[in-house]
Amino acid sequence: DTGVSQDPRHKITKRGQNVTFRCDPISEHNRLYWYRQTLGQGPEFLTYFQNEAQLEKSRLLSDRFSAERPKGSFSTLEIQRTEQGDSAMYLCASSVGPGTPLFGSGTQLSVL
């Protein structure tokens, strides 16, 4: 499979715990994006990397959220001290330059 890969597919956690998601973009895609989608809503932009540099962050990305792309390949999104409001689908997308972002299947997070 040469698409965008996300792991895990599902994550159930208790409020207050930390969680980390991983995204492997399409090979050769230098841009990587994170979005969050809640039920009945479209995806909302969280952050964007070009290679290893994080170039844009939404104000939705509170201090509890951090994203990295250390070698310009895969990326991780960590949420510290999870809250019930963090329950959502976390989607990753990648593109070549300003081309069309292609999405992965997402990580569904449930915070109990």
Place this chain on the structure above:
Amino acid sequence: EDKVVQSPLSLVVHEGDTVTLNCSYEVTNFRSLLWYKQEKKAPTFLFMLTSSGIEKKSGRLSSILDKKELSSILNITATQTGDSAIYLCAVATGGGSEKLVFGKGMKLTVNP
């Protein structure tokens, strides 16, 4: 604040019907408009539109952008049950930002 509005938000049709999905936008900077289909998890890319009045077609799907009216339509002819999905409209804002601003999505149900 940048905004993308889709209508209707849901639609139920019979196989063979033709449907038209509407998307209007209000953004500070416009670079392109994109349509995605979301069946279970990953939004899959359908069309990217940058120029007004030029129709893009792929099989039974077609889309056109009207920059004067700040809107786009997605047409699906001879619908099939496999067209049942959520259709997402997004605007690439440019102007130093690489984010996509999404509408809430339109849930299409095609009954046999």
